[in-house]
Amino acid sequence: MARTGEPVRRLLAIYTGGTIGMRSQKGVLVPGSNLLTALRKLPMFNDEEYSREHQLPEDTLALPLTNENQRILYTVLEYDPLFDSSDMTINEWIKIAKDIERNYEQYFGFVIIHGTDTMAFASSMLSFVLGNLQKTVILTGAQVPIHTLWNDGRENLLGGLLMAGQYVIPEVCLFFQNQLYRGNRVTKVDSQRFAAFCSPNLPPLAIVGADITINLELMLKASVNKQLEVHSNMERNVGVLRLYPGITAVMVRAFLQPPMKGVVMETFGTGNGPTNPELLWELKKATERGMVIINCTHCLQGSVTSDYAAGMALSGIGIISGSDMTSEAALAKLSYVLGRDDLSLEDKKKLLTKNLRGEMTPLPKDVQVSLRDSKFVQLIASLLYLNCSQDLDAVRDSLTPTLACAAARMGDLETLEAIVELGGDLSESDFDGRTPLHMAARGGHVGAVQCLLKNGVKVNSWDGDRSSPLLMAVKGRHRDVIQILKDAGAQLSPQELQGTGTELCRLAASGDRDGLIAWQQAGVDLFQKGYDGQTPLQVVFARQMGLSGLPEATQLGNY
Numbered sequence: 001m002a003r004t005g006e007p008v009r010r011l012l013a014i015y016t017g018g019t020i021g022m023r024s025q026k027g028v029l030v031p032g033s034n035l036l037t038a039l040r041k042l043p044m045f046n047d048e049e050y051s052r053e054h055q056l057p058e059d060t061l062a063l064p065l066t067n068e069n070q071r072i073l074y075t076v077l078e079y080d081p082l083f084d085s086s087d088m089t090i091n092e093w094i095k096i097a098k099d100i101e102r103n104y105e106q107y108f109g110f111v112i113i114h115g116t117d118t119m120a121f122a123s124s125m126l127s128f129v130l131g132n133l134q135k136t137v138i139l140t141g142a143q144v145p146i147h148t149l150w151n152d153g154r155e156n157l158l159g160g161l162l163m164a165g166q167y168v169i170p171e172v173c174l175f176f177q178n179q180l181y182r183g184n185r186v187t188k189v190d191s192q193r194f195a196a197f198c199s200p201n202l203p204p205l206a207i208v209g210a211d212i213t214i215n216l217e218l219m220l221k222a223s224v225n226k227q228l229e230v231h232s233n234m235e236r237n238v239g240v241l242r243l244y245p246g247i248t249a250v251m252v253r254a255f256l257q258p259p260m261k262g263v264v265m266e267t268f269g270t271g272n273g274p275t276n277p278e279l280l281w282e283l284k285k286a287t288e289r290g291m292v293i294i295n296c297t298h299c300l301q302g303s304v305t306s307d308y309a310a311g312m313a314l315s316g317i318g319i320i321s322g323s324d325m326t327s328e329a330a331l332a333k334l335s336y337v338l339g340r341d342d343l344s345l346e347d348k349k350k351l352l353t354k355n356l357r358g359e360m361t362p363l364p365k366d367v368q369v370s371l372r373d374s375k376f377v378q379l380i381a382s383l384l385y386l387n388c389s390q391d392l393d394a395v396r397d398s399l400t401p402t403l404a405c406a407a408a409r410m411g412d413l414e415t416l417e418a419i420v421e422l423g424g425d426l427s428e429s430d431f432d433g434r435t436p437l438h439m440a441a442r443g444g445h446v447g448a449v450q451c452l453l454k455n456g457v458k459v460n461s462w463d464g465d466r467s468s469p470l471l472m473a474v475k476g477r478h479r480d481v482i483q484i485l486k487d488a489g490a491q492l493s494p495q496e497l498q499g500t501g502t503e504l505c506r507l508a509a510s511g512d513r514d515g516l517i518a519w520q521q522a523g524v525d526l527f528q529k530g531y532d533g534q535t536p537l538q539v540v541f542a543r544q545m546g547l548s549g550l551p552e553a554t555q556l557g558n559y
């Protein structure tokens with residue numbers, strides 16, 4: 001995962017404010033400017049000799065050499081004004097994302113210095129605003145200002161810089177008290193202790209001690225070959241409604257009024273709410289008029305399920321399960337999905353149930369369906385694609401066709417797309433000479449067939465048994481797939497056409513109308529003769545005269 005061969009790594013540290021740089025003014029802490037000046041005085045943040053020798057620009061400092069002899073340089077971009085993070089809004093987070101976008105090519109990674117009070121909101125929001133991330137983005141801050149004798153700012157900032165400078169972790173993370181968390185899994189749990197954050201439903205991505213332990217299997221894969229996207233069209237009219245015992249229908253109605261468009265509803269335990277009919281009525285009316293409501297649990301740990309009638313009542317009125325998302329992540333996801341003007345309301349609701357940025361644990365049934373979500377494939381993918389060595393290239397090239405064929409056979413579009421994103425080639429055949437297109441055609445998976453063709457897979461290719469994808473679709477009687485393949489130029493080979501007369505007569509004799517239509521759709525002449533000189537139509541008539549019932553086969557003329 002770490003990139004090798006680059007002795008100097010450049011980072012951009014965006015200083016937005018927060019306690020870490022605060023100064024006391026008239027007895028209260030206010031954001032303090034010139035963090036760079038303070039860092040310059042601290043040897044752990046500034047290798048003076050190196051800076052002098054290399055004449056680093058004014059806004060750039062060098063960390064002392066790492067244990068691996070790596071040199072990390074960081075440029076500080078200080079915001080003006082600086083914020084107590086209580087004043088941060090979606091606008092400021094989008095500005096941070098745009099600054100990352102503007103500087104994306106120049107830097108190896110990004111560290112965002114932010115107040116802790118809303119840092120979990122910020123890291124959740126940024127995880128959705130930044131799409132197709134291929135570089136590390138780490139938020140950090142402190143409970144105590146870095147200028148004071150005993151503080152957590154130095155350790156947190158140094159840790160954030162070292163992680164971002166040494167590893168490619170292509171997601172938005174939060175570093176605090178020696179732990180690197182996924183940004184959309186955290187919540188602030190302590191207003192004073194240095195261990196201010198926790199990630200209740202996902203272990204840390206990395207833990208820093210004497211050694212650094214990386215949980216490789218948890219990491220999101222990089223969107224190779226895709227450009228960074230900043231989704232600035234986030235919906236602002238979203239909110240959080242915390243249910244409590246005795247909350248009335250009138251209060252809920254007031255909260256759900258326009259301009260509100262989406263609500264994260266914090267419910268009891270496994271997602272239960274009062275079954276008071278008036279309150280349910282208000283929620284139902286809101287979802288019917290297009291309000292999107294996500295059900296997240298009040299509890300710090302665990303997931304929303306439908307184990308209780310009180311929980312079922314909510315899902316029965318169109319409220320979407322938030323699974324094990326934090327409220328911060330659910331709010332950010334809602335803001336992102338509702339901002340997607342290209343989607344219908346139904347598609348937005350569907351998207352909300354999916355795991356988009358690692359913000360929720362996929363349901364076990366989804367894990368089985370999608371190879372992409374399985375830890376096994378994530379691990380293989382991250383090992384195969386995020387590392388570069390000739391040995392791994394060879395392993396990757398030989399494993400990709402098998403993975404792609406397995407995915408195509410199941411119609412697992414997500415995995416096919418993931419393989420493409422990772423730079424894999426979908427046109428390679430497996431050891432039987434079968435391509436993913438053979439497998440998708442055989443399974444009748446329209447989406448997978450379209451995806452493969454869109455990615456340049458050759459429509460005419462023959463496996464070890466000399467069968468083409470078109471023949472597989474014909475044998476499976478998958479008419480939509482046959483049509484798509486034909487439209488893309490698929491043709492049966494002379495070898496595949498050999499003996500079709502006899503095959504057609506056999507189908508006619510057994511009244512297999514779908515089988516005959518499939519061949520006809522593939523371009524085969526239904527009037528050709530079988531081994532005994534009879535055409536399929538003659539076989540049908542003979543059957544009709546002599547035996548009862550196969551009238552449908554005579555309707556073939558309609559096709």
Ligand code: ASP
Binds near residue numbers: 020116143
């Ligand atoms: N109020 C501060 C802030 O969020 C708290 C902190 O940074 O720890 O900006």
